[in-house]
Amino acid sequence: MAHQNSSVALIVGVTGMVGVALTEALANPTALGGPWTIYGVSRHSLPSWFPSSLLNKHIMLDTLNKQNTQKLLSPLSAKVTHVFWVAISVNDNEEVNISKNSSMLSNVLNALTSSTDSKLSHVTLQTGTKQYMGPIYDPTLSSQLVPYDAPFREDYPRLPFPNFYYALEDIVASYPESFTYSIHRSSIIIGASTRSYYNSLLSLSVYALICKHENYPFRFVGNKYSWEHFWDMSDARVLAEQQIWASVTKKAKNEAFNCTNGDVFSWKLLWKVLCDVFDVEFVTFDEKENFDFLEFMKNKGEVWDTIVEENGLYKTKMEEITCFKAIDITYKLKIQHVCSMNRSRQFEFHGYANTLASISFWVERLRQMKILP
Ligand SMILES: NC(=O)c1ccc[n+]([C@@H]2O[C@H](COP(=O)([O-])OP(=O)(O)OC[C@H]3O[C@@H](n4cnc5c(N)ncnc54)[C@H](OP(=O)(O)O)[C@@H]3O)[C@@H](O)[C@H]2O)c1
Numbered sequence: 001m002a003h004q005n006s007s008v009a010l011i012v013g014v015t016g017m018v019g020v021a022l023t024e025a026l027a028n029p030t031a032l033g034g035p036w037t038i039y040g041v042s043r044h045s046l047p048s049w050f051p052s053s054l055l056n057k058h059i060m061l062d063t064l065n066k067q068n069t070q071k072l073l074s075p076l077s078a079k080v081t082h083v084f085w086v087a088i089s090v091n092d093n094e095e096v097n098i099s100k101n102s103s104m105l106s107n108v109l110n111a112l113t114s115s116t117d118s119k120l121s122h123v124t125l126q127t128g129t130k131q132y133m134g135p136i137y138d139p140t141l142s143s144q145l146v147p148y149d150a151p152f153r154e155d156y157p158r159l160p161f162p163n164f165y166y167a168l169e170d171i172v173a174s175y176p177e178s179f180t181y182s183i184h185r186s187s188i189i190i191g192a193s194t195r196s197y198y199n200s201l202l203s204l205s206v207y208a209l210i211c212k213h214e215n216y217p218f219r220f221v222g223n224k225y226s227w228e229h230f231w232d233m234s235d236a237r238v239l240a241e242q243q244i245w246a247s248v249t250k251k252a253k254n255e256a257f258n259c260t261n262g263d264v265f266s267w268k269l270l271w272k273v274l275c276d277v278f279d280v281e282f283v284t285f286d287e288k289e290n291f292d293f294l295e296f297m298k299n300k301g302e303v304w305d306t307i308v309e310e311n312g313l314y315k316t317k318m319e320e321i322t323c324f325k326a327i328d329i330t331y332k333l334k335i336q337h338v339c340s341m342n343r344s345r346q347f348e349f350h351g352y353a354n355t356l357a358s359i360s361f362w363v364e365r366l367r368q369m370k371i372l373p
Pocket of ligand 1: 014087089190196
């Protein structure tokens, strides 16, 4: 008789950076709470670089569509024990972010809890440091924000601005009879995917490769402050590890945790690593140059097409796999973008990564996936 796994994960956003890392971590025979059956949701079909043999089922579904979500997910409600929420809808302003991301999450949770035989016991919700900074990409609100001092702590009260993270937190907390939840606040994520909306590492890799191909200097894209001050990042493997840990750990239920690598870096140091990895010359940041990164990247799509063609890479369009606008905003913040990991440690989650080593690791993965040359 076939073995029926009792832990069944539904990863919503399975082809994003953390979706990939979660798939691999859950498929590991030593995964906490395992062995796991793994279902994954995304709107598009699985790309060739995705480790599809690790998934038990892929569900092509736009979770914004309530009827389809009900139709495709309610038959799984007697099976799915854990939801891992690692998807995002990005829109022009925060009110629309709230509306769309809330609908996506509610549609999925309602489909999985509407029947009496629902097995759903825990939902992990990934959010991020905008919890402490506010909606930094909103064109109207961004100029009014006064972020909290770093290191960001989980117990900082909510900021008085609309924020889709707050809306999603309220939604997962509104099913106390049905399941427990945990919140995972990420810093800049490093991982490997062409399907993530905000993908710093891939964006910087594309920029470095275009500079190399066209013989341009690989100049830093942020400001003097971030060049010199401390930042942190979240390796997708650490995010996956924390989410799986919380999903099966009693004391982590209904709690929020920052999730970063646990170390800090300055962009100056990280830029040297990128230069080594892509074999481009290191040039120090010069404020006087007034380098306009967005202007520079305009119309570079054809150069990327050539690089993809010359190296026989998985077909991508520069505009679809990069987030230059977000980088231009984020790396010019005048704050130390650092989270405290004390709370995680107090709760005995000890996952960590060496950020500078993570960069090389994930670039190598992107090469193996034929996304980068
Ligand atoms: N990326 C970062 O650096 C970063 C940093 C800090 C915090 N965060 C936060 O982490 C959370 C998750 O973000 P993320 O960057 O991990 O997400 P992501 O990788 O951009 O999510 C993409 C995944 O979601 C799927 N997806 C998108 N819309 C969908 C829909 N309507 N229905 C079903 N699947 C859908 C995508 O596949 P399809 O396109 O095929 O649908 C893909 O699998 C967000 O709250 C984000 O703000 C991210």
